[in-house]
Amino acid sequence: MNHCSAPLDILIQGGRLLSLAEDKAIIEDPLIGIRDGEIIFVEKAHAPLVSLYAPKEIIHAEGSVILPGLINTHTHVPMVCFRGLADDLPLMDWLHKHIFPAERKHVNREMVYAGAMLGIAEMLLSGTTTFCDGYFFESSVGRAAHESGMRCVAGMGFLDEDVESVMEGQIERLRRTAEKFLGKWVPAKPMITPALFCHSPYTCAPQTLRTVKEVARRHGVPFLIHVAETRDERAMIKDRYGYTPVNYLNSLGVLDGMTVAVHCNWLDAGEIACLAAKGVKVSHNPQSNMKLAAGVAPIPDLLAAGIDVGLGTDGCASNNDHDMFGEMDSTAKLHKVIKRDPSIMDAPTVLTMATMGGARVLGLDRLIGSIEVGKKADLIIVGLNKPHLTPVYNICSHLVYAASGADVQTSIINGKIVMQDRRLLTMDLEEVMDKITRISVDIKLSC
C-alpha cells in the first residue's frame, strides 16, 4: 500500500461509489483517497486501516452516492443575465427582437465575468464540475472559472456581421485574436482549456470557419459550433452553399475528432455517417431544443453509429437553468416518446453521456469523466436520504429519473472541495447575486 506514504488531502469513506469506469462497478462502502488533485486509490473499505491514511480531511458519505462530477458540454454561461427575460416567443422574434438587442447593449467584460460567476455558482450547486462555454469576452469566463475552482473549456466566440462580405483584413484580425486568446491560457491555468467557437454555419462566413478551425487545429484545442439546430438553418445552408449543414462543413475541411457539433437536430443518414467517419463529437441539448421548438436530435442513431455524445444545458435564455440532472431526465424521456420505445436511452446510457460521454466530447477523457486511480478528483456526492429518493433499488435510475441538482451535497474539483453541505467555498455568493441583480435592473430598463 504505497499510497499511504504521504498524507492524503481528502479521504472519502462510506456510501456507494458509482465509478462510471469501464467495468461499471458499484462499490458499497468504498474508500477513495485524493492527493494533489488526483484520485490515488479506490477500494472497498477496511475500517481498521483508515487512520493509516492520515488524511487532512475525511468526508463521510454514508447514505449517499459518490459519482463523477457532471460535464456540461455546451452553454453560454453569461446568458444567465437574460434568464427569463424573453420566453415562449417565436424563434426569430426571440433572437432578433430580444436576445441579440440585449446582447448588443449589455454584453461587456464586466457583465460576462459577473454572469459567469453566477452560472458557475449554479453549476457547482447542482453537480457540474466541468463546463464548455462559448461566448464573447471569453477570457472573463475563463477567469471566473479559474477563480472559482471550476474546470472549464472556454470557447472564444466568432460571428460575422455579414457573412457575404468578409474581407481578407478581417480574417487576419480574427486569426491574430484567436492566436492571442489561445496563447494566454496554456499552460498557465491547467484547469482552463481554451477553445474556439464559431457560432454556426449560417452566421460565420466560410473563410471564418476555415481560419478559426485551422488555428484550433494548430493549437490542438476544441473547435465548437452549433450545427443543424433548426430545419430553417438546413434549408438556408442548402440554398446558400448547395450542401446540407454537415456536408457543407465537411466540404470546408473543419470536421475532425476535435470538432464539437452542438445540437445536430436535423441530420440525414449520410450526415450521421460523415460525423462518425470524421470522429466528430456531438453535444446534445434536449431542454433548449424543446423550449425553442428547434427539433429532436437523432441521438439513438448517433450512439448506434459510434459517435461520442455528451449533454449540455445551453444558455439560460433558452432552458432556463444549468441543472444537468434535468437534462438527463429529459434526454431519457424525450427519445423514448419520440421513438415510441420505452427501452431506449436507459438510465446507465444517459448517466454515461453526462459523465464519460461529456469527457470524450471535450477531449478530456484521460483526465475526467470517471472515478479511477490516476484521474483528476472531480466528483460529487448526492444524498439519498430523502423521500423522493426512497427506497433505493437502482442508483442509476434515481440519478436520472428522480434526483435534481438540489440533491448534490458536496462537489470536489481537482481534489479541492468547492461546495460542501450546499455552501459554496470558493466565492461570495451573495455578492455575486447582488451584482447580477444590479445588472438586470439596467437590462430591464432598456427593454
Add this chain to the structure above:
Amino acid sequence: MNHCSAPLDILIQGGRLLSLAEDKAIIEDPLIGIRDGEIIFVEKAHAPLVSLYAPKEIIHAEGSVILPGLINTHTHVPMVCFRGLADDLPLMDWLHKHIFPAERKHVNREMVYAGAMLGIAEMLLSGTTTFCDGYFFESSVGRAAHESGMRCVAGMGFLDEDVESVMEGQIERLRRTAEKFLGKWVPAKPMITPALFCHSPYTCAPQTLRTVKEVARRHGVPFLIHVAETRDERAMIKDRYGYTPVNYLNSLGVLDGMTVAVHCNWLDAGEIACLAAKGVKVSHNPQSNMKLAAGVAPIPDLLAAGIDVGLGTDGCASNNDHDMFGEMDSTAKLHKVIKRDPSIMDAPTVLTMATMGGARVLGLDRLIGSIEVGKKADLIIVGLNKPHLTPVYNICSHLVYAASGADVQTSIINGKIVMQDRRLLTMDLEEVMDKITRISVDIKLSC
C-alpha cells in the same frame, strides 16, 4: 377593516404574491391574512397596521413568491414503494413481468398506508397541497392524507380480473363496496374527497364502468379513469367494442363534468369534441407518458376546445417522482417541440394548469386553486434568493422553467403550516422512510 375583529392564525407579509386569480395580478409586498383555514384578506401591505391583525404567527416572505399550492391531478401514491424497481423496459414487460406481480405480492393495507405517507412527504416538500389518487386499499391513502394534513381526492380502484366474464353478483358486490367507501368519508373529513377510479376501458368490463359511474354520480363524487393512454389500447377497444375509447365510454354514458379522463394521448377530433361537449376533465401526465413512450396528449387542442386540463405526475413506477415543478417544465417544453411552435404552452398557461386548472379538474375550484378571499388557505412560498432563480424578470417563467420542488420553503394547507424551512411538521419523516426501506427489502427479495 372588519377582518381585524378576531386574531388571525397566520399573517404572511412581504415578497410577491402570484394569486392565480382571474385578474392574474402580481402583488408586490402583500399582506395575506389566514383564519380558520381560510384566506381572510389579500392586500397591499400597509406596514403600520400589521400589529392590528394580532396574528398568532407571522411568516416573512421577503425574497420569495407566494402562490397557490400545486394540484397533482393523478397519481397512485403507494407506488413510491416500487420507485426505480423496473425502468427502461418494453411497456408490456414492465407491466406484466414487474409491476403487476409486485403489486399482487406486496400491496396490502399496511404497504398502501406507508407508501402514501412517503409520497405525501415528497409532495409536501415539493409544493403540492392537493393530490388525486387512485389505488387499492384507498381508505389507507385517505387516512395518511388526513393524518398529514394533506388535501386529497382518494379514488378507490376497480379492475376486473377478466373483463369477459363479470357476473351479476360481482357487480352487486362492487356497488356495495363503492357505496361503503364513499359513505365513510363524507362529511367527517372535509379535506378528503372520496372518488371512484376505474382503471381503464380495457381492464374494466362495461357493467363495471356503468355501475361505478352510477354510484359516483349518485354521490356527486369524481369518477376517475385512464383513457387512451397507448395506441394499442385504442386499437384493442376498437376491436373489442367497435368504438374508439372516448366514444366507447360515451356509449356507456359514463362521461360528464365529474369524469376525469387521465392521459388522453390518442384522440381524434371527434373524441375531443365529445369530451368538450360532455364537460369531461382531463389529467395530463407528460413525464409518465414520455417515460413509458405511451404518446403525447394533444393538450393545445384540448385547451382550444375549452376542456379543463390539470397536470399529474402519475405513480412513481413510471416517472419516478412527485415533483409538479418537473411536470410543468416538461409540459411547456414537450408540446413546443412536438408542435414545432415555441410560443405555445407558455409559462402562465402551464402554471394555471398546475393550480386553477387542477382545481377545476377535481371539482374543487370554489375552494382552492388561487389565493383569493374566501378560499381555503392552500399556498406555498418559494424562495427566489438562489443562483438558479437570479435575476428575476418574470416570476411565472422562473416557476415553470427554472424552479424545482426543492425551492419550496413553506407549504400551508387549509390554514395550517405543514412544511416550514424544508421541515415537515405533520409527520415523523425518518420513521416513514425507515418503514419504506423495510418494505423495499421484502420487495427486492421477491424480485
